[in-house]
Amino acid sequence: MAKQPVRVLVTGAAGQIGYALVPMIARGVMLGPDQPVILHMLDIPPAAEALNGVKMELIDAAFPLLKGVVATTDVVEACTGVGVAVMVGGFPRKEGMERKDVMTKNVSIYKSQASALEKHAAANCKVLVVANPANTNALILKEFAPSIPEKNISCLTRLDHNRALGQISERLKVQVCDVKNAIIWGNHSSSQYPDVNHATVKTPSGEKPVRELVKDDAWLNGEFISTVQQRGAAIIKARKLSSALSAASAACDHIRDWVLGTPEGTWVSMGVYSDGSYNVPAGLIYSFPVTCRNGEWTIVQGLPIDEFSRKKMDATAEELSEEKALAYSCLS
Ligand SMILES: NC(=O)c1ccc[n+]([C@@H]2O[C@H](COP(=O)([O-])OP(=O)(O)OC[C@H]3O[C@@H](n4cnc5c(N)ncnc54)[C@H](O)[C@@H]3O)[C@@H](O)[C@H]2O)c1
């Protein structure tokens, strides 16, 4: 029997990530090639005409899986019945800014959209926050939507995870699909800690640790980390716009793995509500290594953490605690 369509909300759909993301969703990249979708696209009134243009293009693309398009500036209409919500709406940073510089504008959006989602989304709706500061926006959404289970609210650090895989693949001249189990710990900001201590590469003679193959700890502990941390800024410098196609693709990876499961022996990074694992303070949205099965993520437990990693994991947690306080001061 044909599957029932899933309603997928994309906020900020008239923006540049939205423009890259909605065709991916309509092609089945996010929920699978046999899953029909109805797209709900939300933007604000000044972008209504552009949003309608995106709707026209979606119709013109004649995507077989796309069973309907709702393009609206009404948050209630946008949230009604959605099973997946990808929250991209907000303001991107410009050259020279840190992601927390867009905090004042963006956290208030997440406070107000939290209640619309809570009241009108489908039961068990999975929420992914993309807009920056992503972890803190997700935390605000969680706190102002208390009836949405905390397990259902996440933020995007998969882009950073994919960037880490990409850097290793470039360095070792191996296929990126053969590199796995990097970890992004913490904040989607320049304090994040990209960790390859457990990452491996598939080689003709079996899986090998990345450290053993790279044979350059100075690079792995230095330039590699700062390249991943600063990649968003490097894209802004080069494009004069923040990343869009890679962000859209990572959002699809995040939801696909969450809903359909991670491959056996592979973990991914997701920003999720901390339960105190790895001595990360509870009550923050922090990026952890997770595996997913039956639509639920689980933090990978028991990985050994060396002193170098501990310091970096604590520093990014510290920044998230400060952001949380700053967010509340913006809202009061
Ligand atoms: N987490 C990540 O990995 C990641 C990666 C890239 C970008 N981002 C962030 O994603 C966000 C979007 O980036 P972009 O390049 O698409 O920006 P953009 O400016 O091109 O698009 C954002 C859209 O959001 C809309 N918007 C503003 N307020 C809204 C509201 N209250 N409700 C609904 N829509 C609203 C705007 O009108 C605009 O169309 C930014 O905050 C950016 O920093 C995050």
Ligand SMILES: O=C(O)C[C@H](O)C(=O)O
């Ligand atoms: O860096 C930014 O501000 C955009 C985005 O978060 C990114 O990582 O590319």
